[in-house]
Amino acid sequence: MDSDDQLRQLAQECGIHLGYHGWDGTHQTCAPPTLRALLRALDIDASTDKAIDEALQSRQAERTGRIVPTEQVVSAGETFEFALPQSCEWQVLDEAGREIQAGRGDTCLSLQPLPVGYFTLVARGADRCDETLLLSRPAHAPTIADLTERDKGWGVSGALYALNSSKNGGVGNYLDLGKTMSSLGQNGAMYFGINPIHALGWAANDTKSPYSPSHRGFLNIDHIAVDSRLAPAPDDARIDYTAFRTKHRAALEAEHRRFQNDATPHERDDFQAFCRAEGQELAQFAMFESISETHGGDFRNWPARLRQPDRTKAAPRDVFHAWLQWKANRQIEAAQSAALESGMALGLYLDLAVGARPGGAEVWMHQDLIAHGVSVGAPPDQLSPAGQSWTLAAYAPNKLSRNRYEPLRALLGKLMKQAGIVRIDHVLGLMRSFWVPEDGSPGGYISQPFEALLAVVAIEAARNRCCVVGEDLGLVPAGFRERLNASGLYSYAVWQFEGTGDGELRSARQLRPFTMACFGTHDTPTIRGFWRGRDIEWWRSIGWLSPDAAIGMHGARARQRNALRKHCAIPPSATLSDIMGAIHGELARSPAKLVTVQLDDIFGQEQAQNLPGTIDEHPNWRRRASVAVDEIAALQEVKELRNAMEPARRTRATVQNKETDPCLS
Structure with missing residues (x-):
């Protein structure tokens, strides 16, 4: 994989689009200078091939190594299950930091229904502890x-x-x-x-x-x-x-x-x-x-x-x-x-x-x-x-x-x-x-x-x-x-x-x-x-x-x-x-x-x-x-x-x- 291919892969990992369709229907490709500038705006170093490789490895390791994702949208009033890569003990905290649910899971983690609001899921495995922001949303905004x-x-x-x-x-x-x-x-x-x-x-x-x-x-x-x-x-x-x-x-x-x-x-x-x-x-x-x-x-x-x-x-x-x-x-x-x-x-x-x-x-x-x-x-x-x-x-x-x-x-x-x-x-x-x-x-x-x-x-x-x-x-x-x-x-x-x-x-x-x-x-x-x-x-x-x-x-x-x-x-x-x-x-x-x-x-x-x-x-x-x-x-x-x-x-x-x-x- 050449350096530009790695740059494009890193950009995609970070949500940057490699191109877009303009108003006239033509496809515009984002050149390396644009990709580097947008990565820099995210505080991601893409100035050298080595920096790009390290950033890619770091992001991939973080994504695959977690017990639970960094954030999760759930429907208020409904149960929700996470598939687990390893067994863990877990607890759910409300916005004031009070524990409102807790348990242990081996292959999955089952949450009881939550009210509308923001919560923190803390999962503790054998060798790491991860937190997930739970966004418990209503069925829809008020009409x-x-x-x-x-x-x-x-x-x-x-x-x-x-x-x-x-x-x-x-x-x-x-x-x-x-x-x-x-x-x-x-x-x-x-x-x-x-x-x-x-x-x-x-x-x-x-x-x-x-x-x-x-x-x-x-x-x-x-x-x-x-x-x-x-x-x-x-x-x-x-x-x-x-x-x-x-x-x-x-x-x-x-x-x-x-x-x-x-x-x-x-x-x-x-x-x-x-x-x-x-x-x-x-x-x-x-x-x-x-x-x-x-x-x-x-x-x-x-x-x-x-x-x-x-x-x-x-x-x-x-x-x-x-x-x-x-x-x-x-x-x-x-x-x-x-x-x-x-x-x-x-x-x-x-x-x-x-x-x-x-x-x-x-x-x-x-x-x-x-x-x-x-x-x-x-x-x-x-x-x-x-x-x-x-x-x-x-x-x-x-x-x-x-x-x-x-x-x-x-x-x-x-x-x-x-x-x-x-x-x-x-x-x-x-x-x-x-x-x-x-x-x-x-x-x-x-x-x-x-x-x-x-x-x-x-x-x-x-x-x-x-x-x-x-x-x-x-x-x-x-x-x-x-x-x-x-x-x-x-x-x-x-x-x-x-x-x-x-x-x-x-x-x-x-x-x-x-x-x-x-x-x-x-x-x-x-x-x-x-x-x-x-x-x-x-x-x-x-x-x-x-x-x-x-x-x-x-x-x-x-x-x-x-x-x-x-x-x-x-x-x-x-x-x-x-x-x-x-x-x-x-x-x-x-x-x-x-x-x-x-x-x-x-x-x-x-x-x-x-x-x-x-x-x-x-x-x-x-x-x-x-x-x-x-x-x-x-x-x-x-x-x-x-x-x-x-x-x-x-x-x-x-x-x-x-x-x-x-x-x-």
Whole structure:
């Protein structure tokens, strides 16, 4: 076997794909430089033939020598058996380390049914002791029917930062969120979805994208409502984050000083209880924020002594940053309470971003679990011939597994505690991730522990009684959606992407049932923008399309409009308002279990919130809503929407059909 063959064998042993099929159907082979870069990201030395041989032997010896595997997914409430290569004594420990089962096995090990959760199996043989992480998962994550009295429902999605009110100073806050959800809940909406509200970082003054967070386990302080009036949002339709943050943070500082001097005993006790519950994670995050005030938001540029959390000491500003998280958490809780009190069955619908910035708090706190030297991205496609690097850090699957998936468990648990629905962005990453090496080598795919990750999602969802949607757009591997849905995760369908072979759009009646369906997202044109081809004109204006190509795309859009006219029975004389109502009504009559309407479409906005692939060419994440929060409840368009969405308010069926509910299959 030559050295390259050994390298490929080691790569496969570690879950690295030797190639993949591109968007055009051609097979792309991963060359040795890519394989070495991805192995290096896993902390596996492949620099020499000797190192490769030693790594292969070590992995094979570990796999064949164990009494029990390193991890095992089991079904909660059911017995489970392990085949044993040797006799052993064993015990099962719960998360607190208490023994709950024990025994001895010669050729097999039989476990009694376990509840939902995480357990440790300890097996002691003649000459070794092995541990197995047991992920005891529910039959499926909670469904809409499990959590509500309905089999189907609808909701609204919008940009939190865009919410417009008389006191928020220009960026929507958590108080605005509660008011908006109350208005929509009173008009029949089951949930309200917003952009990610992960922490962007105190020092990240220029960061605008909610999908480029510093830490996904903490909250964005830009949305904290302050007691002092910040003045109405400026007349400018675009948000100036720098100007806003200057006045908003001054108000936060003043409010914290008042808290230190005048807080009630109840407030002090509540803050202390919050800090105790959050524990070391909050302490380290607050420490990062404190250091960033002096040394900037990218820890890779800090003095060497500060680049590791365990080498730093607490500082007075840590308390301030912990207090900010307390404020944000309490305001999110209040917003969710307001939503539920208004009649919303699920309330908040939150987004989990793909990853965190490489120099941010999440990576600083979990450096030993990160795949270093790579970024999460996407392979080349028709819009990005060179591929995409999203400049987001990835957890190394081998390191994450060894750490019992702790960071992911904590992230999901926090998010699901706050919301009724959580959407996992780029859920394909649960099965495989595309890593782009920083050394310039082409990217490649690496497998993820799919069954274990699905189990973690289902366990956390069951514990927090939360529905989960997986954003499964793009090139989906065969069988992936079926496995996702069987685990209780809803698929995601964007109608304007649901094309047919002849360039038209398929009928909404053909959408998959176990799905959250919508016409568009923050990354796509609104209905008005779609109808008028505004996205095509943006692509042409920034040089992505030639004039001839733009004409061709407008022709293709005309075919899509004609298909929508046919599917929705839209007459030639219909206004854009009529068209929006017809599209929403048809979505409501689709088989999709969940239907989401964009707030921008309710307001009649034409421009999208984001144009993927751009940074400064398009005003991404800066468009302010044209309607004030206090006006939403009385808005005629909201009342009309309630009537249009009535077909999406079915009560729970007496007998559910396995064909429409894959969780029962």
